[in-house]
Amino acid sequence: MSDTLNLTLKVWRQAGPDQPGEFRVYQLSDVSPDMSFLEMLDVLNEQLLAQGEEPVAFDHDCREGICGCCGLVINGQPHGPLRETTTCQLYMRHFKDGDTIVIEPWRAAAFPVVKDLIVDRTPLDRIIAAGGYVSVNTGQAPDGNAIPVPQEVAEKALDAAACIGCGACVAACKNASAMLFVSAKVSHLALLPQGHPERKKRVLSMVSQMDAEGFGACTNTYECEAACPEGVSITNIARLNREYFKALFA
């Protein structure tokens, strides 16, 4: 492969939620282009450890783009420059030797910084708890084939259900709106017949929880869609709106 990279990293460091944060600048040399972005941070952390500085805290887990743990704003872009890519699936071959990379946490009032690059995303869980499910108890289900679901409907539902809950949509939105996240779950369940009995109650309570968490409103700038690592479409937001008005007026 090509030569290694020398990089300047500007990393947000913040000891705790109530402490002030600041950017610190680190030099990192001999970065392999075949490293993932998080592996590059691993190397930085090893370097910091050797120098006696506490490693940079960042969320990560599966490192294959599905758990939704990782999420950094890289040079002003959630999950970095590539479309439909999580931070862990971003490789250093997309950077150039000599680059300066600014690394920040998700920023939103609803996502307070816990430490360094880690934020608190529990509001997303609370939104799901407000109604992002089908109320079916174990043991009640009819045969799986009892209700046919047209293939394209199932596929569309999966397109929405593919959301990994990383919060990049919130991070990308200038209003820190969680509309894409909420709409993905509302759409997934509104499309499938199994989700129909509760669709009105679901959309109203999920939107109300979303508002209570302090997310902004959608102004249809569609940055969320562009930043979404799963390519969840903003047509889901329109569906959310539709579901909401149907529930409200019908």
Place this chain on the structure above:
Amino acid sequence: MNWLVQGLSSSVGKKFVMGVTGLLLCGFLAMHLAGNLLLYVGEETYNAYAHALHSQEWLIKIAEVVLLVLFVGHIALALVLTQENQAARPIDYATRQSKKDTPVLIITPDNWMFVSGVIVLLFLLLHLSEFAWNIWLTEAVKGKEPFEKARIILTDPLSTFVYIVGPAVLGFHLWHGFASAFQSLGLNHEKYTPLITWLGIIFAVLVAVGFASFPIWAWATMETL
């Protein structure tokens, strides 16, 4: 009615109201533009149209109230939403870069809706103070027929500037606003949304060019007076 107030005051509800008021205002703009285009048909037609319109006192009153409600609703919600949206991100990023495809316009309308809205509002206030409230350029247009009044106002240097910049910014506002309203109302369809987006852009350009053409026409026809 509690359900309605509650439902419409959520983030989704507010956007719904923004969309509805915005689209209705677009309708008003279309009518207004159509009426103004009569300037090009001729002095008599325009004056006749203006007098006919103003003779419908009740209609005017109702229209004014409706318009007032639409404007106030649209503007008040814009203020509330902008404030809430800013509160949703108290600390901004050090740098910010879009991940969207390169936009058609270098300055993207969707990120400047509040600013463009404020400029349109200022334009509107000046427009009303000249044509409706008669508190600006009062002397020059005293006793003039509508056609003449329009030409006099539009050839005032300050007004000329405002009546070119104002519609341009209005078009800029509509570039995003028109199609965006449909999305807020939940009207998004893979077949029709591209059409709506283009319609919005065409409408925005028509409104901007249409209204901005009047001061240019006024200047161009000055010598013939």
Place this chain on the structure above:
Amino acid sequence: MVQVKEGTLDSKVPDGPITEKWDRRRNELKLISPTNKRKFEIIVVGTGLAGASAAASLAELGYNVKAFCIQDSPRRAHSIAAQGGINAAKNYPNDGDSIWRLFYDTVKGGDFRSREANVYRLAQVSNHIIDHCVAQGVPFAREYGGLLANRTFGGALVSRTFYCRGQTGQQLLLGAYSALMRQVHLGKVTLYPRHEMLDLIVVNGTARGIITRDLISGKLEAHTGHAVLLCTGGYGNVFYLSTNAKASNVTAAWRCHKRGAFFANPCFTQIHPTCIPVSGSYQSKLTLMSESLRNDGRVWVPKKKGDTRHPNDIPEEERDYYLERRYPAYGNMVPRDVASRAAKERCDAGYGVGSTGMAVYLDFKDALQRDGVDVIRSKYGNLFDMYLKITNENPYEVPMRIYPAVHYTMGGLWVDYHLQSTIPGLFVLGEANFSDHGANRLGASALMQGLADGYFIIPYTLGDYLAATTLEPVSPDDAAFQDGIKEAEGRLRKILDVDGTESTTSLHRQLGQIMWNHCGMARTEQGLKEARDQIRELRERFWTSVRVLGGPQTLNQSLEYAGRVADFLEFAELMVVDALHRKESCGCHFREEYQTEDNEALRDDENFCYVAAWEFHGVGEDPTLHKEPLTFQEVPLTTRSYK
């Protein structure tokens, strides 16, 4: 010399014909009235498929549940990363499948080292799982007529795998997670995200609570309950490089083992044949490419040793489709252990490809020609994209390079038919237990087992335990809990106080090397003995030279990690001891000394047809081996053949 005990383990398998065992047992199990269920608090550790489904189902029944996970959200448990699918004996494709065949394939696939009764029950409830998941809104793949679609997985000649593109685990977990969150909303489940279990508290011989560390504040907490459900997944990260998530660890299971729960078959670890090969020393994890790819991809290496030509330049007649050659009946769809060993065999013989020579090709050329790009993209699009992102090579144009990697651990805490460990009140579900997969797990069976345990087994068996047991009230202030906190505190302090020079990552990587070299795809007596010494030496090094910065009373990822690696260093030795004692080859456990003439695993049913459950006596001390004999009445013991 390890001490051996027999007859100490009661598997509680019901009598009667295998088809009736579970029904019979369900009718015998004691019940608890709905009003009394409210009086019980159940601790569930882990929120993967097993944990989330158990927590939700128990809360639905009326129990009060406390659910713990180390991630910031229960939705991020590693079950989410499962790609391919979930098996069920629905026989929707009308291709001759049945509960009995699923059972048969699973027992055979496990190379006759699993408990027949458990496997049969798993096959029985598999159909209910599909029904339940569909009802939850899991968007399974559908045929054009709107009915559920199936695909084929390794080790089976029927199509019984249900799937959601290449993200089945995600969708099933989100289904279980949503059920869990519904109970959170209803107040029946209290959620403790970013909490790590550091110890099990046993009072009067029964599991009564756990010690956790709040990973944000660093605070150690004691939680009491009437039973503890351990759903903490597998220990594949003992190899450092694996397909597991970075946070997957053995700590919770190991703590329970140290408190008296026997650990069964720890050496049974599955090496998955289709993973993206290692590219450099900085590599932090390996990425799986779903087994479903073998439905359409053909595995090959060049016929010539050290052939460095571009794969597309190697003509058909110079390619060795070695799986199709060696196993004509199953071809590319042989079970994972067989496919992995065959790849290793080719690479060791010098036919490997890629810059390291440690890879084989998985080629879609024929499938692309046959079905077209669109069909292939609709089946595997996300996997192909993932491959492209990682390797910068386009699998639509160039064959994928793959190599086996550690993926799943069949071993785990020993449990009886009720999923109860050797500590009463401690139940173990999902990958964390040992029960259903024997020496090798078939593809699309892990999701099935996790959900079977959580949705359909523990709700019955837990009630029986609670109804039959008198439990004294306990409080977090009791000495047992306070001592547990002090112990955990001491351990963290001890790690921080070493203040050496080596990073945890470096030590972990060295452990991984030892395990991969000596306790990986092929094992020898000599190698395992060396490994044991090396592990001990490394463990000593850890406690004298590890360097962890920061304090205990704050979010400290380095400290969390060091604690987990410290436990891996203890656990690894048990794995090696187990591999050393099992002088046979079976499934994924391949002892080079015991193989057939054509290099297949050679089982020794005479001497090793048992579950090896180990009892802990102290770090570095020989554990006691308890044998649970395995009898095969339904599926006669035969040599597995996929030819």
